[in-house]
Amino acid sequence: MVILYYRRTFLLYDGIISVGDVMSNIKINTTKIGSHIVKLRKEQHLTQESLGKKIHISPTHISTVENGGSYSLNTLITICDGLDTRLDYILYGNIRDNSKDNLIDLLNLCTDKDIAILESVAHTLIDFKER
Numbered sequence: 001m002v003i004l005y006y007r008r009t010f011l012l013y014d015g016i017i018s019v020g021d022v023m024s025n026i027k028i029n030t031t032k033i034g035s036h037i038v039k040l041r042k043e044q045h046l047t048q049e050s051l052g053k054k055i056h057i058s059p060t061h062i063s064t065v066e067n068g069g070s071y072s073l074n075t076l077i078t079i080c081d082g083l084d085t086r087l088d089y090i091l092y093g094n095i096r097d098n099s100k101d102n103l104i105d106l107l108n109l110c111t112d113k114d115i116a117i118l119e120s121v122a123h124t125l126i127d128f129k130e131r
Contacts, residue, residue: 031068033076036093038066040083055082 041051048059048066055078065071065079080087088094107115 029068032093033090034066034068036090037062037079037083040085040089041066044083046083051079051082055079 041048046054048062051057052059052062057075057078061071061075062079065075076090077087080090083090107118110118
């Protein structure tokens with residue numbers, strides 16, 4: 001299992017994990033993701049068919065994604081590339097260039113033990129800076 005960093009967004013990925021599983025880890029609603037895709041596709045005056053031809057995905061599968069159905073992370077990345085957008089826009093509806101947002105995304109992927117270790121490191125860093 002790896003942490004995937006794609007266009008300034010971190011995601012957990014093992015090659016077979018479904019987007020629904022990933023989204024439950026970082027608390028994203030797949031229906032909202034679908035609505036972000038629809039909005040961007042329509043802004044670019046693309047139909048599901050024309051987007052599908054551009055990225056070699058069937059219009060039926062694009063419909064499934066747009067309606068919050070099941071799909072792979074690779075499919076989501078392919079759609080992002082086809083719409084010339086960043087993954088954070090599709091996930092959140094806006095571009096996240098904030099380091100704190102990126103850190104929160106990473107923390108959402110951590111176990112309680114990982115968070116305890118990171119908290120200890122942060123306290124050490126703060127203590128060191130105060131000296």
